[in-house]
Amino acid sequence: MCALPRxxxxxxxxxxxxxxxGSIACNPGGGNGPNASVSLQGAGATFPNPLYQKWVSxxxxxxxxxxIDYQSLGSGAGIKQLKEQTVDFGASDAPLKDDDVKTFSGExxxxxxxxxxxxITYNLAGVTQPLRFSxxxxxxxxxAKIKKWNDPRIAADNPGVTLxxxxxxxxxxSDSSGTSAVFTDYLSKVSPEWKEKVGAGVSPSWPTGIGxxxxxxxxxxxxxxxxxxxxxxxAFAMQNKLPVAPVKNQGxxxxxxxxxxxxxxxxxxxxxTPEDLRxxxxxxxxxxxxxxxxxxxxxxxxDQKDAAKGKALVDFVWWGIHDGQSFAKDLHYAPxxxxxxxxxxxxxxxxxxxGTPLKS
Amino acid sequence: MSAAxxxxxxxxxxxxxxxxxxxxxxxxxxxxxxxxLMLLVALLMVAIVLxxxxxxxxxxxxxIRQFGFGFLTARQWDPIKGEFGALxxxxxxxxxxxxxxxxxxxxxxxxxxxLVEQAPHYIARPVGFLVELLAxxxxxxxxxxxxxxxxxxxxxxVEPALAKVFGWLPLFQxxxxxxxxxxxxxxxAIMVTxxxxxxxxxxxxxxxGSQREAALAxxxxxWEMIRVVLVNGAPGIAGxxxxxxxxxxxxxxxxxxxxxxxxxxxxxxxxxxxxxASAIANEFNEATGDLYVAALVELGLILFLVTFIVNxxxxxxxxxxxxxxxxxxxxx
Numbered sequence: 001m002c003a004l005p006r007x008x009x010x011x012x013x014x015x016x017x018x019x020x021x022g023s024i025a026c027n028p029g030g031g032n033g034p035n036a037s038v039s040l041q042g043a044g045a046t047f048p049n050p051l052y053q054k055w056v057s058x059x060x061x062x063x064x065x066x067x068i069d070y071q072s073l074g075s076g077a078g079i080k081q082l083k084e085q086t087v088d089f090g091a092s093d094a095p096l097k098d099d100d101v102k103t104f105s106g107e108x109x110x111x112x113x114x115x116x117x118x119x120i121t122y123n124l125a126g127v128t129q130p131l132r133f134s135x136x137x138x139x140x141x142x143x144a145k146i147k148k149w150n151d152p153r154i155a156a157d158n159p160g161v162t163l164x165x166x167x168x169x170x171x172x173x174s175d176s177s178g179t180s181a182v183f184t185d186y187l188s189k190v191s192p193e194w195k196e197k198v199g200a201g202v203s204p205s206w207p208t209g210i211g212x213x214x215x216x217x218x219x220x221x222x223x224x225x226x227x228x229x230x231x232x233x234x235a236f237a238m239q240n241k242l243p244v245a246p247v248k249n250q251g252x253x254x255x256x257x258x259x260x261x262x263x264x265x266x267x268x269x270x271x272x273t274p275e276d277l278r279x280x281x282x283x284x285x286x287x288x289x290x291x292x293x294x295x296x297x298x299x300x301x302x303d304q305k306d307a308a309k310g311k312a313l314v315d316f317v318w319w320g321i322h323d324g325q326s327f328a329k330d331l332h333y334a335p336x337x338x339x340x341x342x343x344x345x346x347x348x349x350x351x352x353x354x355g356t357p358l359k360s
Numbered sequence: 361m362s363a364a365x366x367x368x369x370x371x372x373x374x375x376x377x378x379x380x381x382x383x384x385x386x387x388x389x390x391x392x393x394x395x396x397l398m399l400l401v402a403l404l405m406v407a408i409v410l411x412x413x414x415x416x417x418x419x420x421x422x423x424i425r426q427f428g429f430g431f432l433t434a435r436q437w438d439p440i441k442g443e444f445g446a447l448x449x450x451x452x453x454x455x456x457x458x459x460x461x462x463x464x465x466x467x468x469x470x471x472x473x474x475l476v477e478q479a480p481h482y483i484a485r486p487v488g489f490l491v492e493l494l495a496x497x498x499x500x501x502x503x504x505x506x507x508x509x510x511x512x513x514x515x516x517x518v519e520p521a522l523a524k525v526f527g528w529l530p531l532f533q534x535x536x537x538x539x540x541x542x543x544x545x546x547x548x549a550i551m552v553t554x555x556x557x558x559x560x561x562x563x564x565x566x567x568x569g570s571q572r573e574a575a576l577a578x579x580x581x582x583w584e585m586i587r588v589v590l591v592n593g594a595p596g597i598a599g600x601x602x603x604x605x606x607x608x609x610x611x612x613x614x615x616x617x618x619x620x621x622x623x624x625x626x627x628x629x630x631x632x633x634x635x636x637a638s639a640i641a642n643e644f645n646e647a648t649g650d651l652y653v654a655a656l657v658e659l660g661l662i663l664f665l666v667t668f669i670v671n672x673x674x675x676x677x678x679x680x681x682x683x684x685x686x687x688x689x690x691x692x
Binding site: 046073074075076077079080100167169174175176177178198199200201202203204205206209210211212213217220221224225228 | 436437438439440441443504507508511512515535537538539540616617620621622623632634638641642643645646647648
């Protein structure tokens with residue numbers, strides 16, 4: 001060893017190090033499980049993420065050979081990855097638009113999994129009973145046309161409530177979000193002016209207000225700043241016990257957002273829901289429906305290239321819209337109405353591998 | 361050493377010995393290998409920067425083609441209508457960083473001077489340690505602290521006072537919510553202070569003691585002596601400020617949480633604004649459509665360029681100062 005020149009020894013050590021590091025890095029993690037083990041990748045919406053993670057862990061307990069990995073990267077990223085076929089399923093709060101559908105290499109099936117809602121929350125000192133809002137008032141507050149809390153139109157919705165003469169500070173989401181998309185979809189339906197000036201989308205150009213990042217950002221600013229009004233996800237508002245406003249629906253009632261009123265909103269649209277289940281359920285008609293509600297979807301290619309993966313995926317989603325629904329309420333998501341669940345079953349049954357249905 | 365040359369020499373001919381000379385000009389192969397390794401590491405850095413600029417430019421192409429230079433001056437940012445303009449973001453980024461520096465530089469210099477020139481060791485050590493600890497706090501923690509502590513504090517005490525005293529300036533008019541450009545700037549100031557003060561402290565400590573002794577021997581007061589030390593350390597201090605500025609320009613999470621995220625150019629420091637880094641972090645996840653994504657990537661490219669330009673200007677200033685002070689400016 002000593003006979004070797006120092007430089008040669010150095011090279012030898014270096015080579016040994018590289019080989020060692022390389023062999024560690026290349027070593028496939030763990031042993032191989034049973035032969036039939038299947039691994040599914042999903043990505044998309046952040047809103048249903050807590051529920052999907054619960055599903056993955058509960059489903060995994062009963063099916064040890066199936067490994068599912070869901071990444072909550074956002075609906076946009078989920079759709080993109082599904083399009084590029086880097087994931088086995090995508091998830092999105094809003095259904096694909098007609099133009100988007102055409103850009104996919106194969107037909108994509110929309111499977112609604114649960115429902116969510118957007119709630120109006122506020123911070124107004126001295127007001128004890130829940131404030132109530134009609135749809136046009138919400139639109140005009142977010143359009144900065146109603147600027148004071150004691151505006152006669154807010155007062156008209158809240159008889160007997162003493163409102164202060166303070167300026168309203170609007171708080172909205174600053175990050176692109178399905179929550180904003182649902183909320184602006186609703187505002188576009190109830191206010192022609194909103195539709196024309198702002199429109200509906202994940203990241204609209206807000207006429208007024210300050211932006212908070214995420215549900216927690218909006219909540220933080222509403223909680224800490226007096227005279228604010230903002231919107232957050234129903235599940236988030238319930239977990240954090242935020243004040244939520246009953247909103248006047250098309251039936252003329254002020255309806256509080258609850259799991260039941262959200263499911264009712266979906267049910268009220270059952271007859272007009274198209275065959276592919278792509279539907280907006282905001283501004284629903286009915287007496288006890290909460291008008292700012294929406295589905296969230298899992299997106300799957302209708303023709304599955306890999307039979308084993310396709311079978312596992314179909315079984316998982318089937319489990320989700322049946323057994324999985326029982327976890328929804330605990331996590332403050334509204335379960336699917338019965339007839340929509342029936343139709344979602346039909347969609348799952350339509351998924352095939354080389355023409356053979358994967359679920360019969 | 362000569363054994364190495366002889367051992368390696370046989371059987372490879374001329375080509376090998378040439379290669380050998382390139383590898384080790386000093387005759388030591390180990391040195392040569394080390395030199396080439398270090399060269400590769402350095403070149404890799406340059407390659408990464410170039411690759412990033414190229415990748416950003418390539419991905420931003422749809423937006424560059426669509427908007428041209430108008431992207432830099434347009435004030436609308438409306439993804440629904442497909443209108444994208446970067447000016448409010450550039451304004452918010454530069455302005456919040458300037459506010460941060462305006463607040464942070466005097467504080468940082470004060471901290472550094474105190475630690476080096478005035479504090480006894482048993483105070484300088486723990487205080488220095490605490491300042492450095494501030495630099496290690498994750499930015500999301502600063503952001504949460506900003507929402508829950510700083511913003512309400514500014515809303516209740518600081519901003520009303522500013523509006524009362526300086527309300528005749530448009531800078532301090534408008535509705536007071538505690539969320540806005542000023543809050544973003546203050547959060548940034550708190551975040552860059554440890555960086556600047558830690559570097560300035562090292563710079564001042566590096567100024568030779570003989571300079572101090574000389575100043576004092578000539579009858580200078582302590583304050584006059586400190587001024588001599590500061591002049592000596594000027595280039596290093598400027599370098600520290602540039603480091604802080606770099607951090608401020610690129611900071612994302614903490615600013616996003618308190619700046620209000622509104623793409624507008626308002627004369628008031630109380631109004632919400634938006635920075636480039638915040639916009640990318642906020643909107644990239646859910647961005648759909650080629651143009652929208654390209655516009656966000658172009659924002660990233662602009663942030664790159666803004667950082668380049670600001671750094672360039674700062675280096676010019678340093679160079680200017682060093683030239684004027686001549687040889688004494690080399691303390692750092």
